[in-house]
Amino acid sequence: MFDTIRADINAVFERDPAANNIFEVLLTYSGLHVLLFHRFSHILYKIGLRTLPRFISQLARFLTGIEIHPGAQIAKGFFIDHGMGVVIGETTEIGENVTLYQGVTLGGTGKEKGKRHPTIGNNVVVGAGAKVLGSIKINDCVKIGAGSVVLTDVEENATVVGVPGRVVIRDGKRVHPERELEHADLPDPVKDQLLELEEEFRKLKKEILGRNSIDKTD
Template sequence: MSEQVAAFAKADPVWRHIRSDAEDVVVREPAMAGFLSATVLDQPSLEDALAERVAARIADPMIGASAVRHAFRDALDDDPHLADAFRIDLVAVVDRDAVCDRLLEPLMYFKGFHALAAHRVAHSLWTRGRRDFALMMQAATSAALQVDIHPAVPMGRGIFIDHATGVVIGATATLGDDVSLLQGVTLGGTGKEGGDRHPKIGSGVLVGAGAKILGNFEIGHCSRVAAGSVVLSAVPPNSTVAGVPARIVGSAGCPEPSRSMDQILATLDG
């Protein structure tokens, strides 16, 4: 390990754990040594490793891998706090995914985390006026990972997109901190009018698999949207809604639905 890489690993416990896990995998699975060396062990930092992995996944004839890596570096140079968001998102996966117990796994394999990282970079580009490149990143991410998030969408930290296939988030949606979305979720508008037309998701919200939230209204903090629900109006904080159309069926059931990931409605009050 070079002195520079050793210094980064020592200063960054998340990166240190990832490198240690990668080294263990190389011992157990020698056939993966080249892949893990190029993506993790030869990289000086988590940011570089993430840029390398996302570039490998979404690069296509429209947008080359080197352009994706450069976009990551440009976004991080513009906003160093983006590095914190990447780490908090990564830890959120391990905290909330019952089958994930290593930080290495989402970095290397989970398309929800990769799509979220790509979106954060695209959003940085969008807010700095580089809208065409941001839209190109969105298109490449959607094609490669089946996650379609408009680059205008601002997101808090600690976002978890589980399984991720079929997630669609419209341009005027917003997400607070510590939100969890499962596969097939749509945060959409209605009709074709312009302006502010998409949902505002509060912090700590859990949106279950296949749920559709359609329109410009708030989903209050620490609420649950049950799987398969169609939500057409505002949801108060700390509530659970279910059904088509969704209605309030009880309290959220716990202080932090997005972290408990509990989609079972059997214990609801009322």
């Protein structure tokens, strides 16, 4: 367990340039605080306790604004940046060296029993506000853009954006070359639909004007 905690602390320094020293990290990083609570509550959960681990997780939520169910399985090197509003469900499985930003939800889609939360592979990055829902698998080295909603499996070495989430980069090559993956210019499906409707309207208007011209000549 101590090796895992050491890897969690090292992850802060590796992925947050604002981290200055070990004392600052231990005293001020809520993502690390909630993870320490979770490491302990998960041990209690695995030996069959239920109420005490849930109490510990709710205490951690009160203190940090981050909710991690004690049943969630989280490997070493996990990093939550900022963290407020992060929710991780009971049957979630998270691999090594995963990074979550604020507002991320790793949740379920209903009231079904059993495995109902995502499985996240190694070296995955989930952007701010993204939702990964259901018993789906996000494979290794996947990047999920801010605000995306992912409801289906994602193959490794892919980048996913949008609502619903869709792959825009696979193995370093763009699936949609016309799009640039910038946080200020992520795909907007509502805007895309409005543009499509506008184009249909223009075609219809052109067709109507064309018919009127023919009628006048007749």
